[in-house]
Each structure stands twice: as C-alpha cells, then as structure tokens.
Amino acid sequence: MLGPNFHWEREKVRWERVLFLFALIAVPAILSSCGSKSSSTTTPTITVSCTPVDVTVLSTSQCTATVVNLSSTLVNWTVSGTGTGSISSGGLYTAPATVPTSNVVTITATSQAQSTLTATASLTLVAATAITAVTCVDPATNTSASSVSSGNQLACTATASTGATVPVNWTVANTNKLGGNIGGISAQGIYTAPLVPPPGQSVTITATSQAVSTQTMSVTATVVFGNKVLSGPYVFSTSGRLTPAKLFWARVGSFTAGGGALSGIEDTNQGGTTNIVTTQRTFTGSYSIGPDGRGTLQFCEGTSSSCPLGSSSVTAFFRIVVISPSQAHIIEFSSQATTSATTTAGGEILSQDASVPGAGNGNLSGTYSFNFAGVSATGTEESVIGEFAPNGFGSISPGSPSAPGEMDINAGGPLTLVGTSYSISANGRGTVTLSNGSVSLTFSFYPVSASRAKFIEIDPIPPLTTASSILVGDAFKQQTSSTCGWGLSALSGSTVLETTGNASGIVVQDLANFTASNGAASVVSMDQNSGGVFTQPTGTGSDNYTMDACGRGTLSVAGHSYVFYIISPSDAVLQEVTSGTVAYGFLVPSQGGPFMDSTLSGSYAFRMGGTDAAGTAGSREDFLGQFTSSGKGTGLAGTLDLNDFGATQANVAITNGTYLPSGNLRGSMALPLTTAPSATTRNLVFYMVSPTFFYVLDMDQSPAGTAIGVINNQF
Numbered sequence: 001m002l003g004p005n006f007h008w009e010r011e012k013v014r015w016e017r018v019l020f021l022f023a024l025i026a027v028p029a030i031l032s033s034c035g036s037k038s039s040s041t042t043t044p045t046i047t048v049s050c051t052p053v054d055v056t057v058l059s060t061s062q063c064t065a066t067v068v069n070l071s072s073t074l075v076n077w078t079v080s081g082t083g084t085g086s087i088s089s090g091g092l093y094t095a096p097a098t099v100p101t102s103n104v105v106t107i108t109a110t111s112q113a114q115s116t117l118t119a120t121a122s123l124t125l126v127a128a129t130a131i132t133a134v135t136c137v138d139p140a141t142n143t144s145a146s147s148v149s150s151g152n153q154l155a156c157t158a159t160a161s162t163g164a165t166v167p168v169n170w171t172v173a174n175t176n177k178l179g180g181n182i183g184g185i186s187a188q189g190i191y192t193a194p195l196v197p198p199p200g201q202s203v204t205i206t207a208t209s210q211a212v213s214t215q216t217m218s219v220t221a222t223v224v225f226g227n228k229v230l231s232g233p234y235v236f237s238t239s240g241r242l243t244p245a246k247l248f249w250a251r252v253g254s255f256t257a258g259g260g261a262l263s264g265i266e267d268t269n270q271g272g273t274t275n276i277v278t279t280q281r282t283f284t285g286s287y288s289i290g291p292d293g294r295g296t297l298q299f300c301e302g303t304s305s306s307c308p309l310g311s312s313s314v315t316a317f318f319r320i321v322v323i324s325p326s327q328a329h330i331i332e333f334s335s336q337a338t339t340s341a342t343t344t345a346g347g348e349i350l351s352q353d354a355s356v357p358g359a360g361n362g363n364l365s366g367t368y369s370f371n372f373a374g375v376s377a378t379g380t381e382e383s384v385i386g387e388f389a390p391n392g393f394g395s396i397s398p399g400s401p402s403a404p405g406e407m408d409i410n411a412g413g414p415l416t417l418v419g420t421s422y423s424i425s426a427n428g429r430g431t432v433t434l435s436n437g438s439v440s441l442t443f444s445f446y447p448v449s450a451s452r453a454k455f456i457e458i459d460p461i462p463p464l465t466t467a468s469s470i471l472v473g474d475a476f477k478q479q480t481s482s483t484c485g486w487g488l489s490a491l492s493g494s495t496v497l498e499t500t501g502n503a504s505g506i507v508v509q510d511l512a513n514f515t516a517s518n519g520a521a522s523v524v525s526m527d528q529n530s531g532g533v534f535t536q537p538t539g540t541g542s543d544n545y546t547m548d549a550c551g552r553g554t555l556s557v558a559g560h561s562y563v564f565y566i567i568s569p570s571d572a573v574l575q576e577v578t579s580g581t582v583a584y585g586f587l588v589p590s591q592g593g594p595f596m597d598s599t600l601s602g603s604y605a606f607r608m609g610g611t612d613a614a615g616t617a618g619s620r621e622d623f624l625g626q627f628t629s630s631g632k633g634t635g636l637a638g639t640l641d642l643n644d645f646g647a648t649q650a651n652v653a654i655t656n657g658t659y660l661p662s663g664n665l666r667g668s669m670a671l672p673l674t675t676a677p678s679a680t681t682r683n684l685v686f687y688m689v690s691p692t693f694f695y696v697l698d699m700d701q702s703p704a705g706t707a708i709g710v711i712n713n714q715f
Contacts, residue, residue, distance in 0.1 A: 006616075011427065016270040026641065027490045040616050044069040048121040049309065055085075055095045056211045065109035076285040078105040085125075088398060095585065097212070099125045128211040131168065132161045134219045136191065136205065146219075148193040149226025149291070156189040158217065158400050160208035163636070168207040172548075175202035175220055178418045180715060183223070194327045197223040197601055224291035226259045229322050233428075235351040235446045237454045238318075238332055239374065239472045240345025240609070243646035246618030247271035248375040249343055250472040252456035253283075254428060254446045261286050261306070262297075265427060267444045267456050271374070271379060273467045277458050279430065279444060283307075283315075292626045293322040293714055294607060294639065297330070310336075319641040319650070321605040321624045323712045326351035329607035331622040333641065334648040341646045346609040346622035357428035363447045364422065364430065365392030367483060369551065369565035370407075370575035372441075372455060372473035373584045379504035382469055383584040384409050384441070385575045386564050387478070387551060388417055388434060396420050406552065407436060407565050411577035413468050414552060415439075429460020436658040451477040457639060469519050479568035484550040490566050492547055494524075494664065496589035496687050498695045499562075499576050500610070506531035507611045508583060509708040511687050511697045513541065514557050515667050516570070521545050524557045524665050527685045527697055529706045531611070534699045541543050555587075591690040594664045599691050601631030604638075607695065607711030612644045621705065626714070627671070634658050636671065659686075669696070686711065 050063040067073040077087045084105040087093045093107060103125045111117035136154040138145040148154050158168040170185045180198035185191040191205055202220050209215040234257060239250040248271040262285040268278045284307040291293035300307035300315040307313060319333045328349040334341040349476055357378025367389045376382040388406030390396050398404060398419040404416035415436035422432035424447070433442045440459055447453040451474050459468035470634035479488065497512040513527035523539030537558035547553040549568040555574075560581075564572040570589035576582070590601075607624040627638025636657025642649045652673050660671040662685075667683040686696040698706055 024379065028404050034457050042069050044111070044114060044117055046075070046111055046117050046119040048107060050093065050107060050121045050123055050154075054124045055093065055120070055127050056128050057095050057099060058097055058128070061093045061095075061123055062107070063087065063093055063107050065091065065119065065630075066110055067113075067117075068110060072111070074112040075109040075169050076112060076323050077106045078110070080108065093123065094124075095125055096212075097565065099127050102474075108382045120606065126210055128163065128215060129160045129166050130409045131166050131207055131209060131215060131217045133159050134205070134217045135159065135217060136206050136221060139190075143281065144618070145221075147222040147291075148191070149224050149228070150193060150195045150289070151195075151228030151231075152193055152226060154191045154205075154221060154513070155191075156185070156191060156207070156219070158203055158209075160187075160624055166207075167210040169210055171206045171208065171338040173204050173206070174198050176200035182452075187425055191221070191262040193221075193223045195229045196443075197225065197603070200715055201603075205320040206434075224292040224363070225295075226291075227287065228291050229325050230257045230287065230290055230328070230349075231325070232256065232258070233354065233357060234349050235448045235454050236330060236349040237456070237474075238330060238345040238347035238473060240332065240622060241618050241620040241645070242270060242343055243341070246620075248379070248470050249345055250374060250456055250470055251345075252444070252446055252454045252472060257287065260288060261347050261437050263304075263549060265429060266299075266301075267429075267458055268470075269458060269470045269471060271375060271467070274460050274465055275470060276465055277460070279458055280427075286311075287320070289320075289322060289471055292603075292639065294624075294626055294641065295320050295322070296336070298335075316343075319624060319643075320349065321607070321626055323424055327712070329624045329710075329712075331607065331641070331643055333643055333648075333650075339642055339648045341610060341648050343372060344620040344622055344643045344645050345620050346607055346624070348607075350448050350452075350454075352428075352447070356447045356449060357426075361390070361394040361422065361424055363424055363428075363450060364390040364445075364453065365450070366390070367478045367480075367551070367569050368475040369455075369478055369573050370455065370475035371469040371575075371584060371586070372457070374469060374471040377467045378470045381582040381584055382410060382471065383575045384471055385563065385565055385573045385584065386414070386417070386434075388475075389483070390422055390432075394421050394423055396422060396434075405714045407434065408575055408577075409439065410575075411579075413565075420632060429498075441469070443471075445475070450650050451479075474710070476567045476573070478551060478566065484564055485553045486549055487546055488519050488545075488547050490547055490551070491555075491587070492568055492570060493517075494498060494593065494665070496588050496590055496689050497526075497557070497562075497574065497585070498596045498687075498708070499574060499583040499585035501576060501581060503530065503581040503583075505715070507706045508581060509610060509697055509706050510560070510576075510583070510585075511685065511695050511708070512557060512662075513687055514539070516545060519544055519546065521555065521557050523558050525666050527666075527699065528612075529698055529708075532613075532704050532706060533702060536700055553593060580633060588689050590665055590688070592690060595661050595667050597633040598631040599660065599661075599688065600667075601630045602657060603714040604711050605714050606640075606696065606709060606711040608698065610698065610707035611705045614645075615703045619705075621645060621707065623707075625652075625654070627657065629659075634671075640673070665689075668699075682707075 129330040136156040178199035181194040198644040206218040253266025287297040297318040424430035459472040521543040612621040622644040625640025638654040694711040
C-alpha cells in the first residue's frame, strides 16, 4: 500500500513550506510593533502677502497673514522705520505723504499665540504722478474750449507730463465766490453748464489727485448764453404799429422751442377797415441766442416746413433778449439783410406750464383781473380793465357779489358783465366773449399757467364787416382765499405805479412811488414824460384810495386819477381816468430798498417802447438790449437793438454808462450810444421794484420822444 502513504507525505511537506513562508513575512511586522512608542507634531508656519506691492504715497495696501498649525490665527502688525507709513490691526497699510530715503518698507506679522513666529513682506513706495495739465474740450468738436454755453458740456481730463491720464476727483465752483447756479461736473470730468450763467460768468474746474489730495490743478471756464436756454412750450405777445400807415398791430400765440427750432400757432389783428384778423395760423421757426442773451428769432408762417435761419420762407423777424429759461423780451425787427421793418412792436415770451396745453376748461378757473389795451374802432387809444370769474367748466357767471364780473372802458366807469361761456381746445388755445350788454368783445387766449393767460381780440368775426377795436393784454388770477374778500389792506406799504397811454394825441408815460396806508396815499416821487416833455408831479397832501370787497379800487395821486383791480396785495392792473387821458399799467409792491449803487450789480436785460423823436402817437419805437454793471455807478457796458418806426439798427454799443441813486427807490441812468438816430445818450429814470426788477422811463426832453419799459436781472 505504498501509493496512498507516499501521496500524504508529499502534501505534508507542501503545507510546512507555506506556513514557514507566512512566518517569515510576519516577523518584520511583529518586530516593528515591538520596542518603545514615539510622538510626531507638525511645525507651525506663518506667511504674509500684500496687495498691491507697489504703493503710491497716501494710498493703501491690504496685507493678509496666513497662520497654520496653531490654535489662533491672530497676528500683530508692524511696519519698520519712521516715516514709512502705518498699518492697522486689520493689516491695512497706509503709505506716507512722501517717499522716504529708502522706498522699500517691511511689513511684519507676529503671531499672537507664539511671539517667536513672524513673517515679513516688502512694499515699494512710489511717488504720485504729478498733474501737469488740465484740459477741457468741446465734445462736439473735440477741440480745446475755454467757454461753454447754456446747458452744454465740456469734457475735462487731467494728465501727467508723459501724457498719461491721472486719476483725479473733480469739483466746480464759482470763480468769484458769488454763488448762483454753477452747473455740475461728473466723476468722469464731464462739466455741464447751467442754462443761465452764474454771477461773474466764470467757473473754476479743479482736478484733485486721488493719490495725494494736496496735489490739485484748476482751469477756468466762461459760461455764456446759448440756444438751450430756451426749451419747451412758451406763450408770446407783441403789440405796436405797422409802417408807414401807423395802423395798430398785435399778435399772441404759443410755440414749442428746442435746439434752435420752433413750431406753434398764433392769432394776429391789424387795423384797417375792416381789421385783418388771422386766427390759429401755424408756423415754424428758428432762433439763435448769443453769449450775452441777445438773439434773433424768426417765423415761417402758414407752413409746416422747416424754417432755418436765412430761409427765403421767413415772414416775420424778431430780436430777443433772454432773462431766464422762463422769460425773454421780444421786439419785431427786420431781416439781417436789410435795415427796414414793416412792423414796430414789442412784447414778451413766457414759459408755459407743461400741464396747460390740451383741452380742458379747468385751465381757467377762479377770479381774474384783466388789463387789455389797444385802439378803438375809430383807431384811438383804448384801455379796458376789469375782472371775470370762469368756473373751470366753460362758463362765466353774471357779475354778482359771489361771482364778480365787470369792466371799465377808458373812463366810462364799471359795467357789469353778462353771463357767457369759454372753451379751450386741444392745442391750448381758448376763446371767450366778454360783454356788458352793450359792448361785446371776443378774444382768443393762450394760458401761460393756471394763474395767467394772454388775450388778443379777434373781432370782427362774421357776419361783422366794419372795423372793431383791437385789444391785447393779460388776465391774472386773483390771489385771495375767498371771493370778494378784499379790503383797504389789500393796498398797503411802498407801491410802484407804471402807466403808458395817450392824451390829446400825445403819448404820456408815468412812473411813481407812493406809500399806501388805510386809504391814504403818500407820494414819494413821480416822473412823467408827455411827448418828450419831462415833468415831476408832486403829491397834493390829500391823495387817497378806495377798495370794494370784490377787488375794484380807485386811486388819486399827484393830480392823477386811476381805477384798479387787485391781483394780490399791492399788485393790481391799473387804468388812468384823469380827464383827457387814456392810459393803462400796473401797481406793484416794492420789495427791498433803498436803492444804492451796489444794488445794480451783474448782468441785465431791458426792453422799452414808446414813440420816436416825432413824438406823435403811432410813430412807434421799440428797443431791447443787455448791459452789465459792476455796482459802482459807472462803467455800464452793453448792446441794444433798435426799431425806430421801421428803421432798424442792430448791435448798437452802450459804453461807459452811469447811474445815480436819487431817492428811496428812484435812480437816474445815462446810456451813451455809439450810434442813434436822434441822440447819442439815452437819459433814463428808474424805480426799483426789487433788486432784480426795475421800471424805467425815458426822460430826454423833446424832440427825443418817449419810451417806458423794464430792466430785469439776468444773473
């Protein structure tokens, strides 16, 4: 039985060898686990990094410490040396104002948990780039510019000597520290001029280095008027005479202006038999405003085509002078190619409230005092003043204590209005008829705001074929909390009076100042120009006034008699009823005073109208212009445009004008002109209504003619 035993022995040897092999493998592992046990701990580390590593003086760099293998990651920060800047507990390094001798500083972070654990980083200090030039350019032309017009921009850049742009902060200020609207400048250096120049017309634009606030550079820019000063909807009016027939002429309308172009509608009325009345005539137009606020304006009437300056389609030419974005003076003029005009007339342009245009009778609601003037059907001077009360729904109620309505025609006394209606169309133009039962007057009107509207009579209307009166003027909403709630106190304190009109075919114009108190009127001063004859009427000692509850009053001063309708306290429309005189104007409250040399300081716009040296009614002259004053009584300088009954002169220089206080609110002025048809100097007297508004009267003796008007502060 050898076979089986032999087999078993061979298997036994094989397993012994396997077991021995496993034992050999296990021995090293057993040996490694024997003997003493050891402990191994990782070493703590700290590193520092800063961004940026090149730091401009007074700039900052944020440093960060990274701590590992410690229970706390907090560190203390230090910076080596003196004059090398500082570092906050949060690792924000601030460079010094100047670069030290060694421009490399060392930032050290020390572990708060293990003070022997530190790390450093090096920063290089760099001097700030110097501003060597500030340049402002006109973005439209990309050329350097030192002046900018209304609402336009200058793009300003600060550069280094290498031409590289320097990061700066921008500011703008009035150069003469006179305040006013100076415009604004963006963070990118885009300066936007105000619509009206600031006092002194100069602004200082300053670039301040973002790196070093003590490093600055400035340039000055002159701000002047430009086309953008007129933008949006406006209402306008002019009145005067046609040449050579001396027929009365008036126009009232509205237009929308922008970018030197305009479009609108107008109503016109001119004398004759019958009157020539045009209603809702459309027009386009254009305008150009010069640096001093004076400019040209023109209409292409009866068309919707464009009407650029110089167009052969122009039918009406004007000169204007801007007071502000909301107001300008205007006179009719000749084209630039001639010195002869067919119309001599003057008036104003007023910004229209944006909410006014559009159908809505509510644009006329409340009690309004109106002041209309022109000529009667026979061509003689006529004044109509009064009050009416539209209800906001298209009706005007008959006159009564609760709903006043009456008118005074020349010196005819008050006549009660009868009930009527009015309407306002979608284009903002309205129509109304005012009637006292025997006289009926039909008007179109253009609301300026809820408190004011401009009116023009549009009689005759079919089937009428005979000549009618031609009246033009304004209605002003009475500022009272209750209907018929006025009393004597409505006229109180220092008051300025202004009228213009006619007496026996001679133009008569007056200015006065009186003090009103509880029915008594004490005359301070009065000036009158009657066809070139200058006088100074004085008070009688018994001058007085009356007032009824609905706002109609009478006034007697210096031998003159008046009727007035109140608008607001001491502010009223006025009609002279002195025997033989037909005149109209305003009462206005004086604000401020007395007048001193320094009161008249800045830039001013003016307009005056009356008769020329011929001195007869119908020989019309109108002129407007601009002058500047230093507030010292001398050195007035400016320019005017004159329309002397159709003979026009543009750009007449005013040189070395003077003025002199001569009373509480009164002053005199001399404006020497380089050229003029009848005089080399216009001598004027003016009354200060406020430091920004004056009435002015020509006081040259015959045959200089007459003129009355206003002076308004521009800036």
